[in-house]
């Protein structure tokens with residue numbers, strides 16, 4: 001079910017949300033003379049699926065990197081659940097409940113699927129010196145982590161592969177593993193960078209279902225995607241970036257029919273099904 005009634009007032013860039021989980025103010029990031037991100041104000045609605053779209057080089061990944069502590073802005077502030085995340089490194093953001101996946105998957109090929117999952121767990125008692133002196137406590141936690149990992153792997157139908165090296169998985173299975181691993185920290189916000197890129201059509205539906213499940217389980221999802229079918233299908237809210245700025249936002253149908261968006265982004269691809277551009281749909285199927 002699509003979530004509606006997410007914003008207050010008009011659906012214009014910077015629109016206030018009824019219950020925002022992320023609030024961004026004046027965030028800029030430049031590389032030399034290039035302004036990659038220049039976001040005046042942006043709110044991401046809680047317990048909804050928001051798509052961040054825009055042409056190549058619009059600054060989507062850079063914004064993801066900033067929000068998750070993988071990069072530092074030149075200026076600006078942002079909060080997650082009312083707490084400032086400025087200067088908070090990625091591992092601490094993950095502990096606070098904000099995790100992300102990458103455009104190119106970061107599953108560690110020479111670790112098994114289960115080992116990758118265990119690495120995703122934070123707040124490990126073993127990390128604390130004094131607690132690590134009580135071995136029983138550590139073992140109990142190790143058991144709980146493995147138990148949780150197996151439950152998530154079962155859901156993602158990767159349980160039979162738990163002892164396989166991540167390198168032996170297909171591209172799509174690696175994406176599933178990356179998403180599964182992100183869930184090890186019991187996040188409140190999951191950020192996915194191009195979850196569909198390189199995913200074999202056979203796994204597409206299962207990936208979409210997993211993303212929809214995250215919302216049903218109470219999580220918030222923010223994802224970057226070039227596949228407009230997917231955006232239309234699962235997004236409750238769409239934010240459009242071009243040249244570092246937010247140029248439009250609103251419910252998917254309204255945004256995708258907005259002439260400014262068509263100019264800034266969809267223009268060149270209007271006639272082509274983007275599934276064809278990403279290789280998910282053949283030109284014949286798109287007709």
Ligand SMILES: Nc1ncnc2c1ncn2[C@@H]1O[C@H](COP(=O)(O)OP(=O)(O)OP(=O)(O)O)[C@@H](O)[C@H]1O
Nearest residue numbers: 031034035036054055056057058059060061062063
């Ligand atoms: N580390 C960097 N050093 C220099 N320039 C960078 C760096 N990272 C990003 N840029 C530049 O910043 C701009 C925004 O890039 P970014 O990767 O955020 O765009 P994007 O919207 O994610 O694009 P795509 O859809 O192609 O992934 C681009 O012009 C890019 O070349």
